[in-house]
Amino acid sequence: MQLFFGLVNASTSCQVPRKFTSKVVGKMGYEDFVHFILSEEDKSSEPGLEYWFKCIDLDGNGLLTPNEMQFFYEEQLHRMECMAQEPVLFEDILCQIIDMIGPENEGYITLRDLKGCRLSGNVFNILFNLNKFIAFESRDPFLIRQERENPTLTEWDRFAHREYIRLSMEEDVEDASNGSGDIWDESLEAPF
Known part of the structure; x- marks a missing residue:
């Protein structure tokens, strides 16, 4: 993500591959960000x-x-x-x-x-x-094994899966700190 922050702060240079659709000159809009993050991941x-x-x-x-x-x-x-x-x-x-x-x-x-x-x-x-x-x-052996186990997944699929797990774990920690009795259950993970 360090690359993202550098590109967001740049004005015209990061628009070389794709002109921004944002109405604010030199600023990345939501559509621009989505295109960028898909291309990055x-x-x-x-x-x-x-x-x-x-x-x-x-x-x-x-x-x-x-x-x-x-x-x-x-x-x-x-x-x-x-x-x-x-x-x-x-x-x-x-x-x-x-x-x-x-x-x-x-x-x-x-x-x-x-x-x-x-x-x-x-x-x-x-x-x-x-x-x-x-x-x-x-060449992390864990990642190599993941790729071999499911070669149909794209890098985007793997990124989305990691982020889903990370965010759900953060949510579970917040729930636990608020006194919630919910406990994270791996069987509730997304099937991808």
Whole structure:
């Protein structure tokens, strides 16, 4: 969500992939927020791929070049240094991206290349979301097992499920602190 706050505070730059529908100039409205959060949480969906592709394609030529990707990765390097993480050189990241996507031309990546790859959302996490990048790099065995158990779920489905559980647990804690006798029961979780 740290990315969200940075984008909400920006005015015209975050409107590059999609012009805001809000009547307040430079401000994100509800519809804009929903489109953004769907794109953020499921970067491998078609709308997510198109959204983030347009963010990186600085010159609008339909090609993601190493220079464009490096421009965004520089911010990730800065974040890694601030968090005392060992920085990963862009050259290594570029090799990883090329290996993941397998573009027709290794000098650039097209939207078509990304749409043909199951791991394409991870490219945008590498460039924009340090927490998801680190999670991808560390490959949490619990998350891998979840994905294998139900491969039909999208990243959005998994996000919505986690948030539902988190919010229901917060509600249960509030009820308990108010003297309510209700106790959280796992069998009442949503079936997804």
